[in-house]
Amino acid sequence: MKKHNFNAGPCVLPKSAIESAIAAIKNFDETGIGILEISHRTPGWERIMAETEQLWKDLLNIPEGYKVLFLGGGASTQFCYVPFNLMNKKAAYLQTGVWAKKAAKEAKMFGDVEIVASSEDKNYSYIPKNYTIPTDADYFHITTNNTIYGTEIHTDIDSPVNLVADMSSDIMSRPVDVSKYAMIYGGAQKNVGPAGVTFVIIREDILGKVGRQIPTIIDYRTHIKESSMFNTPPVFPIFVMHETLKWVKELGGLEAMHKINKEKAELLYGEIDRNKMFVGTAAKEDRSLMNVCFVMAEGYQDKEADFMAFAKERGMVGIKGHRSVGGFRASIYNACPMESVQALVDCMKEFENNF
Numbered sequence: 352m353k354k355h356n357f358n359a360g361p362c363v364l365p366k367s368a369i370e371s372a373i374a375a376i377k378n379f380d381e382t383g384i385g386i387l388e389i390s391h392r393t394p395g396w397e398r399i400m401a402e403t404e405q406l407w408k409d410l411l412n413i414p415e416g417y418k419v420l421f422l423g424g425g426a427s428t429q430f431c432y433v434p435f436n437l438m439n440k441k442a443a444y445l446q447t448g449v450w451a452k453k454a455a456k457e458a459k460m461f462g463d464v465e466i467v468a469s470s471e472d473k474n475y476s477y478i479p480k481n482y483t484i485p486t487d488a489d490y491f492h493i494t495t496n497n498t499i500y501g502t503e504i505h506t507d508i509d510s511p512v513n514l515v516a517d518m519s520s521d522i523m524s525r526p527v528d529v530s531k532y533a534m535i536y537g538g539a540q541k542n543v544g545p546a547g548v549t550f551v552i553i554r555e556d557i558l559g560k561v562g563r564q565i566p567t568i569i570d571y572r573t574h575i576k577e578s579s580m581f582n583t584p585p586v587f588p589i590f591v592m593h594e595t596l597k598w599v600k601e602l603g604g605l606e607a608m609h610k611i612n613k614e615k616a617e618l619l620y621g622e623i624d625r626n627k628m629f630v631g632t633a634a635k636e637d638r639s640l641m642n643v644c645f646v647m648a649e650g651y652q653d654k655e656a657d658f659m660a661f662a663k664e665r666g667m668v669g670i671k672g673h674r675s676v677g678g679f680r681a682s683i684y685n686a687c688p689m690e691s692v693q694a695l696v697d698c699m700k701e702f703e704n705n706f
């Protein structure tokens with residue numbers, strides 16, 4: 352049976368990227384040696400690194416003055432890198448979920464943290480509005496897509512201080528005005544590749560402003576100077592990222608990607624709103640285009656396990672909601688085909704009809 356992959360991350364990747372990865376494991380760049388076995392100092396590899404950086408610059412239209420880095424450690428490691436490198440006395444955080452909360456927790460070890468607003472009161476089901484960003488903060492940190500709760504900040508906000516964004520789960524899903532951000536980072540394993548590589552887009556002039564000593568490996572300037580090759584980069588995940596971004600480019604770039612993502616999300620939210628057995632958990636205006644969260648509606652709450660089994664029989668994989676929200680979560684990242692979204696919608700319709 353065909354499987355429809357709605358995993359929240361790691362998750363579905365473009366078929367073409369998987370095919371290239373299989374071929375490269377056997378024979379990288381016609382060297383006769385597989386990519387898992389080459390040196391990262393191989394000229395063919397240096398070309399892939401340069402091309403991957405260029406794909407990022409082209410797709411996101413990254414202005415002059417920014418560097419793109421590929422590091423290890425995941426987005427969670429950046430929660431500590433960010434204050435280490437950028438915080439003198441004070442930083443501001445928008446608390447829109449547990450990832451945002453974890454990021455703020457690390458920052459507290461380096462100085463004062465002001466939580467400008469939090470949606471914890473309603474289990475992070477909305478994005479706080481009308482908050483004030485303190486102008487004496489060294490930076491303001493946001494999480495643009497809240498993977499667990501299915502909420503998303505859909506526009507590039509204006510910040511009076513350096514804006515730092517965790518874009519782990521919506522990077523490359525829409526065009527972004529990078530010039531509004533001092534830094535954007537995330538784990539690759541939601542939208543741009545497999546687990547194992549972390550992307551960092553950083554404006555160089557924000558560095559070198561803190562008093563503390565920064566260990567070499569944690570100092571962004573080290574990685575800028577060495578073009579992400581200070582130590583061994585995650586070679587294979589970067590290769591798959593390269594192939595994934597080539598696929599995005601071939602589709603027509605981020606305008607085209609955004610259009611497809613909106614179509615997929617509209618189809619699924621449309622069914623959630625129409626179907627009497629289901630109800631969405633996120634505030635409508637903040638609904639994520641990437642993670643669609645829903646539960647059984649009033650009166651059907653005892654049918655959750657039945658729907659889970661019904662969907663599983665029809666090939667749906669990874670639709671169980673995060674334990675802190677319950678119900679269901681369908682992650683419909685860039686590489687999730689419309690066909691899979693349609694299959695889930697058909698499954699929800701059929702379940703309602705059979706009832």
Ligand SMILES: *Cc1c(COP(=O)(O)O)cnc(C)c1O
Binds near residue numbers: 450497498
């Ligand atoms: C998945 C995720 C993380 C954690 O990423 P790791 O690479 O596992 O550390 C952080 N923030 C957001 C928004 C995520 O979706």
